[in-house]
Amino acid sequence: DTGVSQNPRHKITKRGQNVTFRCDPISEHNRLYWYRQTLGQGPEFLTYFQNEAQLEKSRLLSDRFSAERPKGSFSTLEIQRTEQGDSAMYLCASSPGRGYTFGSGTRLTVV
Amino acid sequence: EDQVTQSPEALRLQEGESSSLNCSYTVSGLRGLFWYRQDPGKGPEFLFTLYSAGEEKEKERLKATLTKKESFLHITAPKPEDSATYLCAVQAFGTSGSRLTFGEGTQLTVNP
Numbered sequence: 001d002t003g004v005s006q007n008p009r010h011k012i013t014k015r016g017q018n019v020t021f022r023c024d025p026i027s028e029h030n031r032l033y034w035y036r037q038t039l040g041q042g043p044e045f046l047t048y049f050q051n052e053a054q055l056e057k058s059r060l061l062s063d064r065f066s067a068e069r070p071k072g073s074f075s076t077l078e079i080q081r082t083e084q085g086d087s088a089m090y091l092c093a094s095s096p097g098r099g100y101t102f103g104s105g106t107r108l109t110v111v
Numbered sequence: 112e113d114q115v116t117q118s119p120e121a122l123r124l125q126e127g128e129s130s131s132l133n134c135s136y137t138v139s140g141l142r143g144l145f146w147y148r149q150d151p152g153k154g155p156e157f158l159f160t161l162y163s164a165g166e167e168k169e170k171e172r173l174k175a176t177l178t179k180k181e182s183f184l185h186i187t188a189p190k191p192e193d194s195a196t197y198l199c200a201v202q203a204f205g206t207s208g209s210r211l212t213f214g215e216g217t218q219l220t221v222n223p
Contacts, residue, residue, distance in 0.1 A: 004154075033210070042115075042198050042213030043155065056210070091154050098143075100211065102154035 002026075004103035006092050012109045013082055020078045021106045025094030032075050033100065034067055035091040036060065043091055049075060082110045113138045115214035117199050123220045124189055132184040132217045134199030144182050145211060146175050147198040155198055158184075189221045 005024040013019050025032050030051050035043035046065070048056045051072035061067075064082075069075040079086055087110045093100040114137045124130055136144065143162050147155035159168045161177040168175050172193065174185040184197055196218045200211040 006154075031209070040215065042200070042215050043211075044213070045210045048210060093154075095209070098209075099157065099160065100145075101157065102147075104152075104154045107152070 004092055004094050004101050006090075006103035006106050008106060009104065010107045010109075012111060015084060015110055016081055018078065018080045019082060019108065020076055021090055021092075021108075023075045023077070023092030023094075023103060024073075025075070025092070026096075026101060029094035029096050029101075030072065031095040031097065032069055033093045033095070034075070034077050035093065035102075037089045037091055037105070038087075046077075079108075082108075084110050086110050113201055113203050113212040115199055115201055115212055117197075117214035117217050119217060120215070121218045121220070123222065124186075126190055126221055126223050127188045129185070129187045129189070131186070132197055132199075132219070134182040134184070134214055135180060136182070136199070136201045138201045138203045138212075140204035141201060142204045142209070143202045144177055145200045145202065146182070146184055147200065149196045149198055149216070158197075186219070189219075191221045191223050194219055194221045 007022045032049040034046040037043040047067050049069040064080045067077045089105040091105045093102045116135045118133045143160050146158040149155045159175040164179045172187050176183045196216040198216045200213040
């Protein structure tokens, strides 16, 4: 069990560029979640996968955001045409059903 | 809509000075209440899950309790290494995928 791995740890991008983050969950966990956390706030739910199926998306997830989990293994979160308001920590978590394990997150800064 | 409110926002303690953090919640049906610890620049680290009113759990200097409306995280004789942000979250029955709703956290600083 190597935990939940997220890459990259940090990403600085110019406004308008596209970015993609990767999450590798704990291998036997069938559920995968993406959360977003801004400074001084708690994490906010973005989306949820059970195996390869994306079963729920928050209204926070605008049309510029897309997430995939091909073959039910790793997941990617893409943000198109980034805006300064997208600057945040993007957290991935996985779960076997009860209890979450979070990764260390990807810190996105949009300049 | 599920809601979680944590207080205080920030707390400064001297080493050895015990205190409590509060988490008030509103949820349609509580499936579980979670406490996490988060260090700067890192993801939340799981501490406890509580499922029903009256339940208590302990780990080293931390003890979590639960009532029908709130949870407390008691810190006994804290040490500087207990400095972190403590997050409370609820999980509701009927919530698709068991999403968590988090509070804004309490930033704890323990001075030596």
